[in-house]
Amino acid sequence: MALDKQDLLFAGLMGSKAVNLIQNANIVNNELINRVLPVIPFLPVKNEKNNVTSKSGHAINAEDNWTTRDSIEDQKQFFPLSFSFKENGQKWLFPYEPMINIASGNSIVKRNVAKQGDKLIGTIKERWSRKDFDITVTGVLIGSIMQGKPEDCFPREHFSKLFEFLKHSKEIFIYCHPLDLISVNKVVVEDYSFPFTKGENVQAYELKLTSDYSYELLIKDDF
Template structure:
């Protein structure tokens, strides 16, 4: 893999071992861009897909600044994720496809039987009930301009829109193919965090959600 002038300068400052680091980072970025997350500038590496911005900005050096796509179209995402406040209200699509992990289990009432023999091993399982699904969503928001003032490069619009859902005091509707297969259409937000992220235009997030379902707790009896 060829190194450009910027890579060589970085290698000269960091030592000979940085050459392998740069090459490995390039391979990692290429693999990530072909799968879930977009390329994140972990190191000062130049991507062939980045172009110099032609849109004027406040306090931005256009000659040394790169741009990134503001969002990825839904058709180009493998498992796109969307939120909505109501079932038939407009959906908000996550600009970059996040990583989704979810799991559940069973609540089992167990009883220990005294003086168990060889044919009675373990506990007696009396009742089962299903637990909620715990859903973890991890991803990044990325502004279109990589360097500059916060109002220019930080992904403000996406951040504000996502935060509107996170502070919502009711359930929110969620749309994702694997979640729909598991019967998860509504969730409530339990925890969320926005950890420090390298890059002026990059903000990572982690959401912890719990599945929610509609129940009819009133039973009408006829006499």
């Protein structure tokens, strides 16, 4: 399947890994445009039909600059994602709805039986336990002004707030409908990256999170 110009622009924005996802992503492309990622005018050509306005900044000529919204309210996102440091504490909403991948499985202890014969095939599964949920969050932060100095166009406020959660040395609370359905409300941050991203006001990110639960390791017995 050949890549069109829009696919190449998306790959340039999100990184080389996105090329492998483009064919599947095209199936839900319309939904992503309506619900997840904003429409970004990459090309420096003004079009009066685009819904953009001018916004002044430091040392910026507003007449020659594009502006866009730097966040979307949670009511207009399909699966909004939020973080908080404490349970039921103040939530920080991801400004644009990210893509979330969830993976898990079972840890199984297997034993090989010698001289199995024809009636006993394979291994003996002695016991198993559920693995953690591995959650990958991929998205972008977008500043309101598309060109200019870093203090004007780079999404500094959203970037700094997200980094506060990423460097937190304890579990963080997470709120998202699919995660709520599988009873995941706490995660720890394992890895994160901010890859090179096209656009002066755009910064992509990828977070690797692992589910966390509260356990009582000491059990009282009533005699």
